[in-house]
Amino acid sequence: ETGVTQSPTHLIKTRGQQVTLRCSSQSGHNTVSWYQQALGQGPQFIFQYYREEENGRGNFPPRFSGLQFPNYSSELNVNALELDDSALYLCASSLSGGNGDTQYFGPGTRLTVL
């Protein structure tokens, strides 16, 4: 069974640029959630995708957008990068979009915005 994978591992961008982060869900999982984790903080929910549709969104501006593909992999896009966007971005997959479903996390992408 393949776990959740993310790419790239690390990324350095400058303010104002755009970035795309990628996630492959665990085998058999059709739901992907994205989280932002600043240093010393817990992860914060960005949004969730269930069967290619957005299924909930946290308190993040519209320049954070996403996609889910038919194979349930997902992308997180961030436009007009700001310094505060520097963080670890975590992707988590779960078996279905059901409440209380356990989410399994990937290794994350460390984004640095200069």
Place this chain on the structure above:
Amino acid sequence: GQNIDQPTEMTATEGAIVQINCTYQTSGFNGLFWYQQHAGEAPTFLSYNVLDGLEEKGRFSSFLSRSKGYSYLLLKELQMKDSASYLCAVGTGANNLFFGTGTRLTVIP
């Protein structure tokens, strides 16, 4: 508003028992999750409680009281590898996880 409180840091001795407390106030509740996160790594799932009471899984146990908005994670027979951050998270009605800031546990010899 939503809030989760857990201690920022704890230190315990190898072989001992440690209890990490978590209190929460959230707009929805679909269960209480505990995750372990080693520095620079992804959170890994430890336990899930949706009903009141104690769930035991090897050296780790988790307790939930929904009426008190309270949970704890109990770690027995501490090992050096247990040094990590422990994240308390509530599954909310929007089917996402609302996390606390985590408790950094240091196990000393």
